[in-house]
Amino acid sequence: MLTTNEFLDKFDKELLTFKECQEISLFLNFKNTENTTFEDVENCPGYQIFKIINFKTKKERYFLQFQSEAQEYRILELKYKYPMFL
Numbered sequence: 001m002l003t004t005n006e007f008l009d010k011f012d013k014e015l016l017t018f019k020e021c022q023e024i025s026l027f028l029n030f031k032n033t034e035n036t037t038f039e040d041v042e043n044c045p046g047y048q049i050f051k052i053i054n055f056k057t058k059k060e061r062y063f064l065q066f067q068s069e070a071q072e073y074r075i076l077e078l079k080y081k082y083p084m085f086l
Helices: 004-012 018-027
Strands: 036-044 047-054 059-066 075-078
Touching: 004 036, 004 047, 018 059
Parallel strands: none
Antiparallel strands: 036 047, 047 059, 059 075
16 A cells, blocks of 8 residues: 555656556555545546645645556546635
8 A cells, every 4th residue: 555655756756557556446545644645535436536635735636547447547637726626
């Protein structure tokens, strides 16, 4: 199981392996750290949205993951300027 910091580091450097992406899809769980935490936002058949909150910077990063081998369990970051979730 990855920590939230490990996930962010690997995601930013494009080092996430297929197996790690698959495990995230199956279990959708990270180990929280002192500075960051994970939160499930939406979990639907075929995709899931989760966020990682950084307490130091007070920033949230949202991610979309497709849950099928056809999409290779791809994880994309959602970026936007206005609140998406009310």
